[in-house]
């Protein structure tokens with residue numbers, strides 16, 4: 001056992017025992033997520049890994065976020081953020097999983113082995129920054145994390161209660177503060193200032209119409225939004241003045257987090273949250289529990305609910321950014337693409353390809369996959385249908401946008417807005433607040449009402465359901481199909497294909513969830529009654545399939 005911290009790791013591990021008989025934990029789509037009561041030893045092990053990761057990356061700061069996002073209040077979770085604000089490099093996930101499943105009495109050995117395998121030099125200083133959402137269990141979990149950081153001689157900063165994207169911002173800002181182009185000031189205030197200044201520039205000639213009401217899922221988004229509003233222009237300001245109503249902000253009642261509200265509730269049920277006023281054409285948005293997702297929606301006359309989901313935000317952003325790039329005379333220089341998952345509504349994909357004539361890529365579920373593909377383009381717009389996404393501007397694109405020499409007042413105008421957008425958009429990860437400001441800028445500049453935005457294309461009727469199965473690991477998709485085809489259980493895909501063929505423009509796929517103990521079934525077709533019938537039949541098929549062995 002060579003690592004100089006191994007003894008301290010062993011001693012501290014005794015206070016964070018792994019309950020016997022606990023199910024194996026897996027670092028999944030969004031880190032570890034489970035009932036908060038089980039998480040203490042897991043978070044301790046994540047602290048150890050954060051220290052190793054920071055040392056491996058020459059002392060750059062690593063972020064640790066304690067959140068379970070849209071899950072119920074009793075759950076919690078933990079995820080690691082890499083130095084530039086993206087998710088933990090995939091090749092390290094297996095180390096996270098191994099450490100999380102190690103009994104406390106073997107922890108020091110497992111830690112030293114990981115350090116050795118990963119070639120970590122324990123003399124390099126480690127630096128970790130921490131934040132948590134509003135869940136009551138978060139505080140004690142931060143204590144477990146800090147125990148690991150102290151045991152490994154790491155420096156740390158605990159930023160308290162923040163949104164997930166704020167922690168991503170701080171991680172990147174910390175690691176770029178000495179660069180030629182720092183990401184921003186290393187403070188939460190710096191985050192608000194960066195966003196508000198970019199918003200004011202982008203809105204310099206425009207004022208949004210009407211008001212915007214934001215359902216904050218009774219979570220941390222309410223804290224961030226209220227603070228941010230202090231940095232916004234006054235409501236009557238002709239440059240960007242906007243009346244924002246904050247709804248579902250009961251962070252004093254932790255048990256109502258995500259309860260009948262929030263982006264996940266709205267998207268999966270295709271219905272408005274509790275507290276919705278139902279006034280026709282009022283503009284509403286919902287965040288999720290850690291404010292990295294946002295969706296818009298409104299009621300048409302007759303109480304018809306119209307959802308403007310992540311696909312809509314992606315198409316709106318791609319349209320607008322492409323127009324700006326053209327107007328700025330940079331069209332030849334900058335290639336733009338949209339990245340989606342199989343859950344994207346087929347009508348949105350068709351619209352991007354046929355009307356916008358832009359390239360669409362489809363990746364497996366989970367933002368880390370979308371982010372990775374989007375980063376290959378000069379400008380990569382990526383969104384999951386559930387509202388999680390952002391726009392990435394490559395270094396090359398940022399340089400060209402910064403250095404371009406406008407040849408006309410119109411080019412200068414477009415460039416000014418484009419430059420503002422590279423600051424307004426949180427390029428580390430999906431960010432409800434930043435994405436919402438982006439949407440507001442676009443709607444105001446294009447003079448779109450929500451009705452006009454919704455009219456750009458018509459969604460295919462669709463539904464997403466969860467089916468409980470004895471063991472979700474019986475379900476596996478064919479690699480390279482972006483999870484659209486099953487290879488396990490054997491023969492099931494053929495049966496699904498036969499079923500789906502019966503419905504006009506039917507599409508349906510089944511995959512195991514990476515965050516819940518269930519399989520998900522997504523379906524869409526030309527007619528809503530066909531979608532319901534198709535999903536009922538596929539659900540039945542899953543229920544009668546004998547357990548694989």
Ligand SMILES: CC(=O)N[C@H]1[C@@H](OP(=O)(O)O)O[C@H](CO)[C@@H](O)[C@@H]1O
Nearest residue numbers: 029030366367384386513514515516
């Ligand atoms: C269909 C769907 O919305 N799946 C969500 C959900 O993943 P699953 O692996 O499907 O459970 O949670 C992920 C983390 O928040 C999110 O990235 C993803 O989009």
Ligand SMILES: [Mg+2]
Nearest residue numbers: 069288290292
């Ligand atoms: Mg979230």
